[in-house]
Structure formats: C-alpha cells, structure tokens
Amino acid sequence: xxxxxxxxxxxxxxxxxxxxxxxxxxxxxxxxxxxxxxxxxxxxxxxxxxxxxxxxxxxxxxxxxxxxxxxxxxxxxxxxxxxxxxxxxxxxxxxxxxxxxxxxxxxxxxxxxxxxxxx
Amino acid sequence: xxxxxxxxxxxxxxxxxxxxxxxxxxxxxxxxxxxxxxxxxxxxxxxxxxxxxxxxxxxxxxxxxxxxxxxxxxxxxxxxxxxxxxxxxxxxxxxxxxxxxxxxxxxxxxxxx
Numbered sequence: 239x240x241x242x243x244x245x246x247x248x249x250x251x252x253x254x255x256x257x258x259x260x261x262x263x264x265x266x267x268x269x270x271x272x273x274x275x276x277x278x279x280x281x282x283x284x285x286x287x288x289x290x291x292x293x294x295x296x297x298x299x300x301x302x303x304x305x306x307x308x309x310x311x312x313x314x315x316x317x318x319x320x321x322x323x324x325x326x327x328x329x330x331x332x333x334x335x336x337x338x339x340x341x342x343x344x345x346x347x348x349x350x351x352x353x354x355x356x357x
Numbered sequence: 358x359x360x361x362x363x364x365x366x367x368x369x370x371x372x373x374x375x376x377x378x379x380x381x382x383x384x385x386x387x388x389x390x391x392x393x394x395x396x397x398x399x400x401x402x403x404x405x406x407x408x409x410x411x412x413x414x415x416x417x418x419x420x421x422x423x424x425x426x427x428x429x430x431x432x433x434x435x436x437x438x439x440x441x442x443x444x445x446x447x448x449x450x451x452x453x454x455x456x457x458x459x460x461x462x463x464x465x466x467x468x469x470x
Contacts, residue, residue, distance in 0.1 A: 283457035348402035
C-alpha cells in the first residue's frame with residue numbers, strides 16, 4: 239500500500255484480556271518500529287525490527303508485551319493480560335532501513351495508530 | 358542520552374498569521390536528523406520538515422521553515438500564512454546514530470479564524 243497501515247483503529251478490551259495490534263509497513267521498507275503514545279509518558283519507543291535480524295526489544299515495558307514480524311513485512315504487537323495502564327495509542331512506523339549512516343533512508347513514516355482502551 | 362524539549366505546551370495563532378514553535382535538544386553526536394511531525398486529531402503522524410545536522414542551510418517546505426542553530430542546539434519551526442488545517446499537535450524529534458526517534462512532549466497549535 240501507499241502508507242503504513244494499522245489495525246484495528248480502536249480497540250476496547252477488559253482488564254486481563256490479551257490483545258493483538260497489527261502493522262503493515264510501506265512496501266520495500268526493511269525497518270519497522272513500534273511506539274506507544276500515552277498522556278503521561280509522551281511518545282516512547284517499544285521495539286525495532288530490521289530485516290531478518292533479531293529485534294531490539296529494549297523499549298518493551300514488561301514481559302506481557304511481545305512482537306513479531308512475519309516474512310519481514312507485517313508485524314503484530316501482542317499485549318497479554320492487559321492492565322489499565324496499557325491504555326494508549328500504539329503507533330507503528332517503517333523506514334527503508336534503520337541502521338547505517340544518517341540518511342533519508344532512515345526517515346520513519348507512521349501509521350494512524352491503534353487506540354487501546356483497557357476497562 | 359538524547360533529550361528533546363518543547364517548552365510551549367499550547368499555542369494559538371490567527372489564520373494568515375505567522376507562528377514559531379520552539380524546540381531544543383541535547384546530544385553529543387555530530388551528525389543527526391531533526392524533524393517536525395504534525396499529528397492532527399486523526400492521529401496520523403505526518404512528517405512536516407526535516408533537517409540534517411551537517412547542512413547549514415535551513416530547510417523549507419512551502420509555508421514551513423526551520424531555524425536550525427546547531428551550536429545552540431535549537432530547532433524552531435516557523436509556519437507562515439497559518440491555515441485552519443494547521444491545527445494539530447506538533448512534535449519535534451531527533452535521531453542520531455541509533456534508530457529510535459526521541460520526541461519532545463509536543464506543542465498543541467490552534468489556528469483560529
């Protein structure tokens with residue numbers, strides 16, 4: 239597609255349930271990123287995928303959070319046993335590449351996010 | 358660690374006027390990119406303008422321009438001829454040798470008729 243696509247747009251869930259958020263990056267982009275946007279914390283980096291390399295999970299806030307990227311394209315962010323503090327907008331971005339010299343190929347393009355509400 | 362500071366939580370400007378949004382950052386790196394992203398109520402984070410640190414010339418994109426002061430670590434955004442559609446949150450962001458964007462807290466801009 240032309241841009242980064244995220245689904246669902248909005249998700250309401252009950253505390254303790256698991257949720258899956260999906261991101262479809264721009265075709266040809268090898269790097270994919272997840273960020274969380276919450277009122278108290280602003281925009282936080284969660285996880286980064288570059289091609290077939292092991293992902294950088296250093297930003298994941300707890301072991302309830304996990305993510306995978308299948309076939310180097312679509313990514314799924316999973317939150318297990320959701321808590322109210324998980325309520326936020328989850329943004330996905332992609333770029334042509336993620337590492338190497340600073341260049342236009344590192345520029346990140348974002349999807350419209352998934353708003354997660356945990357009741 | 359890099360930090361990005363936006364000291365203006367909210368700003369307001371009348372249509373057709375000019376407004377400047379401030380951003381300062383802290384880094385020990387010499388080459389990096391700075392960005393302004395716009396986030397309207399639709400939540401879509403839209404890239405407005407970018408500046409590469411080694412380029413001395415300030416970037417411009419139509420009505421949007423930046424004042425990049427590398428020594429002062431300052432990166433302000435000027436919006437000329439403001440339009441109602443410019444109403445949005447504006448985020449200043451930094452990326453250096455790493456890959457994760459470091460964002461400021463954002464400035465909420467309201468353009469009034």
